Amino acid sequence: MTLVVASLVERSISGVSDSAKAAFQQGADLVEVRLDHLGKVDTSKLVDVKNAIAEPTIATLRSWREGGISTLPEQERDYIIREILTFGFEYVDLELATDIAILKEVKWMSGKPQLIASRHFLTPATAEEVEATLTEACGLADIGKVAMQCDHEGHALMLAEIGLRFSKAGERFVLIGMGPHGQLTRICAHDIGSAMAYSCLEGKEAAPGQLSIPVQKAYLEKPMTLLGLLGHPVSHSVSKPMHEAAMRRSRLDGLYLNLDVPDNYYSRRTLEVLRDIRFTGLNVTVPHKQRTATYCDELASSARTTGAVNTVSFDRDKIVGENTDLFGFSKLIEGKIRFKKKTSALVIGAGGAARAVVHVLKVKGASVTVSARRLPQAQEVAQNAKVTAVPLESLESTKTRYDVVVNCTPLGMKGGPAKNPVPVNLLRRGVVLFDVIYNPPTTPAMKAANRRRVKTYGGFEMLVQQGAKSFRIWTGKNPDIPVMRAAAKEGLK
Numbered sequence: 001m002t003l004v005v006a007s008l009v010e011r012s013i014s015g016v017s018d019s020a021k022a023a024f025q026q027g028a029d030l031v032e033v034r035l036d037h038l039g040k041v042d043t044s045k046l047v048d049v050k051n052a053i054a055e056p057t058i059a060t061l062r063s064w065r066e067g068g069i070s071t072l073p074e075q076e077r078d079y080i081i082r083e084i085l086t087f088g089f090e091y092v093d094l095e096l097a098t099d100i101a102i103l104k105e106v107k108w109m110s111g112k113p114q115l116i117a118s119r120h121f122l123t124p125a126t127a128e129e130v131e132a133t134l135t136e137a138c139g140l141a142d143i144g145k146v147a148m149q150c151d152h153e154g155h156a157l158m159l160a161e162i163g164l165r166f167s168k169a170g171e172r173f174v175l176i177g178m179g180p181h182g183q184l185t186r187i188c189a190h191d192i193g194s195a196m197a198y199s200c201l202e203g204k205e206a207a208p209g210q211l212s213i214p215v216q217k218a219y220l221e222k223p224m225t226l227l228g229l230l231g232h233p234v235s236h237s238v239s240k241p242m243h244e245a246a247m248r249r250s251r252l253d254g255l256y257l258n259l260d261v262p263d264n265y266y267s268r269r270t271l272e273v274l275r276d277i278r279f280t281g282l283n284v285t286v287p288h289k290q291r292t293a294t295y296c297d298e299l300a301s302s303a304r305t306t307g308a309v310n311t312v313s314f315d316r317d318k319i320v321g322e323n324t325d326l327f328g329f330s331k332l333i334e335g336k337i338r339f340k341k342k343t344s345a346l347v348i349g350a351g352g353a354a355r356a357v358v359h360v361l362k363v364k365g366a367s368v369t370v371s372a373r374r375l376p377q378a379q380e381v382a383q384n385a386k387v388t389a390v391p392l393e394s395l396e397s398t399k400t401r402y403d404v405v406v407n408c409t410p411l412g413m414k415g416g417p418a419k420n421p422v423p424v425n426l427l428r429r430g431v432v433l434f435d436v437i438y439n440p441p442t443t444p445a446m447k448a449a450n451r452r453r454v455k456t457y458g459g460f461e462m463l464v465q466q467g468a469k470s471f472r473i474w475t476g477k478n479p480d481i482p483v484m485r486a487a488a489k490e491g492l493k
Contacts, residue, residue, distance in 0.1 A: 002190040003029040004217050005058065005198045007206030009037045013045070017052035019201055026213040030056035030090065032198065034206055036063070036070035041080050046087045058116065059084050060093040066120040067147075067178075067207065074098065089113050093145070096137055103140040116174070117141035121148040127158050130175075134162065138171045143195050145174040147207065150182035152232075153258070154265025159185050160192050161273045167193025174198075179208045184257060184277075186211050187219045188226075191277040225254030226278055227474060230270075230292075230312075231285035234258045236414040236439045238491030239283055239467060245487035246471050246479040263287065268295040275314040281474035282312040283467070286410050289323075289352025296321035305359055307384060308352030311470040322473060325356035328466025329436070336457060337404060337432055339364045344401070346370075348392070348421055349408030350377035353436050357406050358385045366404065371395055373409075395423045402426060407435040412443035420444040427452045438463045439492055464488055 006023035008031055010016045016038075020031050033049055035041050041061065050057070061080060062068025072080065081102055084092055094103050096119040106112050117137035121130070130146055137144030150156045156177040163175045163185075172195045177185040186209065189197035199216035200206055211219070225247060229239045235258070243256040259282070261270060266288055274282065284292045289308040293299060296309060302323035303309045309321035337343070343366045347358050350372035358381060361368050368387040372378035375391050382389035390398075411421040412435065422445045427433065433449040436459035446456040464485045471479040 002194055002220055003196045004213060004220065005030055005032050005196045006213050007032045007034060007198055007200050007210065009034050009200075009204055009206045011037055011039070013038075013048045013052050016049060019204070020053045020055065020057075022201060023213060024055050026201075027217040028199070028213050030058060032058040032060050032093070032206070034068070035059060035061045035084070036068040041084075043083060046083060050087050050089065056090040058091040058093055059087075059089040059113075062093075062120075063095060063098060065097065066095055066118070067122055078102065085112060091116055091143075093118050094141065095119070096133065096140070100140070107140060114143065115141035116143045116145050118145040118147070120178075121146070123149055124151055124155050127162065130159065131162050131165075134166065134173055134175070138166070138173055143172045143174060145176075145196075147174075147176040147178055148182070149208075150177040150179050150185075152181050152260040152262060152265070153184060154261040154270075156182045156184040157259075157261065157270055157273050158265065160188065160277055161269065163192035163194060164273065164276055176207070177209070181260065182209050183211070184259075186216060187255065187257070188277040190220050219255075222253050224278075225252050225280050225475065226257070227254065227281055227283075228257040228259045228274070228279060229283045229285060230259045230261055230266075230274075231288055232260055232262045232266075233415060234260045234285065237285070238439065238488045239463070241491040242464070242467055242484045242488040243471060246468075246484050247475075249480045249483045250475065250477045252475065252477075261288070266291065271295055271312065271319050275317075275319065280314065281470070283470055284310050284312060284352075286351060286353075290355075293321055295319065302326050302356075306352070306355040308355045310352060310356075310466065311473055313473055322470075323352075323356055324466040324469040324473070325353055325462070326360055327469045328462040328464075329357050329360045331465035332434065332457065332459065332462040333360070333364075337364075339366060341365070343367065343403050344369070345404040345406065346395075346402040346426065347406045347408055348372065350374065350381045351408065354406075354408035355381055355384070357408055357436065358382075358387060361404070361406075362387060369400075369402070395426060398425075401428065402431060405431055405433050407433070407437070407443070407445050410437070412440075412445055413437045414439045418444055420448045422448065424448055424452070427454045429453060431455075433457070435459060436462055438488075441492060460488070460492075 006028035093116040200210040247254040292309040297318040300322040303321045311322045345361045345366040370382045378389040411419045433456045438459040
């Protein structure tokens with residue numbers, strides 16, 4: 001069982017009393033009193049604090065070195081901590097870095113409170129550092145606790161993987177990813193195996209990324225459909241509001257999380273950890289689509305054909321990959337192109353999206369050419385699809401006229417370089433330009449084409465349609481596509 005802890009950062013005894021009552025009314029199992037926020041701590045104040053709270057309490061005197069505001073010298077801190085241990089608090093949080101002598105001394109003492117040995121990494125640490133620290137903490141106290149600042153969800157998943165191992169070994173521990181990128185560890189605290197999930201009263205965070213008490217409690221107690229977008233970067237995405245709107249409309253309690261996982265943090269194990277902490281499925285975006293295909297146990301025909309996966313579902317122990325980009329692009333071009341025997345199409349890019357686009361265009365009967373900054377990658381895509389590849393630089397002077405041009409590179413995407421990857425000499429009247437980027441709605445390539453009076457279409461409808469198909473795969477429910485479309489449009493504002 002994971003206990004919901006409400007951290008209190010009040011600066012007065014009366015504030016502590018009022019906030020503690022509110023916290024328990026909202027469903028907290030116990031409160032953490034941050035004594036470092038109460039100014040000078042002395043014996044009389046400790047009596048008043050304990051008397052102000054009738055329910056289970058953690059007493060914490062967090063030092064500035066670990067993200068708190070206490071600046072006590074070492075000897076004075078040692079004295080105060082020893083005092084705290086005698087005042088009847090149910091739990092006392094001791095810092096591994098500064099209080100190790102006390103931890104060793106009182107570990108086996110009878111009548112002591114339950115001890116939490118904690119360490120806060122204010123910058124990301126390695127998996128080896130976290131695991132060694134948590135091992136030491138668990139060995140010295142009733143509960144070992146490590147909190148770490150997360151710069152991306154790869155860090156949070158690293159903590160989750162460590163937690164799964166410690167849980168399997170029967171350890172009592174708490175692992176927390178601090179900051180917005182660490183919230184995965186709070187949402188999935190029970191599945192990771194954490195003994196406690198730290199939360200706060202609305203608007204009164206004690207640590208970056210804490211959730212409010214009711215929200216934290218709901219995540220621990222309600223059955224939830226957990227979905228996410230795996231890629232790097234993902235800050236431009238509007239998949240979260242789109243899928244969460246679909247879940248609400250389908251009366252599903254659920255969350256869709258942006259999972260920013262850099263290349264060096266992504267492996268088959270990433271997917272296994274997400275499966276083990278109760279995710280139902282994932283979307284996959286740049287740059288992980290092709291690697292994901294190699295990590296799956298089973299591939300649907302859409303993924304086998306393209307060698308890329310944009311949708312992952314977990315079927316018991318199996319990781320299953322599909323590619324709904326095929327469906328999404330087919331819907332995007334529907335009614336916008338009249339394919340003839342001599343229709344020629346140019347696809348710029350050689351990633352996962354390009355593979356889907358090439359396949360759709362070829363099935364439609366177009367003569368397809370692939371071009372990319374790295375010619376070997378373009379040649380690989382072309383060879384798999386049995387189409388043609390040309391160097392990107394050759395397009396600047398080509399005499400070939402293309403009826404359809406599709407940008408499948410991330411150039412022009414929000415948050416990245418605002419560049420047009422399409423040579424302007426290709427943008428002649430009669431050409432139709434598709435850009436699979438949807439954010440911004442009008443990309444640099446589309447702006448250049450519009451100036452030449454070339455018909456353009458962004459990737460928004462492809463996003464919606466591929467997302468709808470993914471939703472059906474994960475939930476077995478037909479989503480309300482207009483609702484998804486409206487939510488995605490609102491997310492772009």
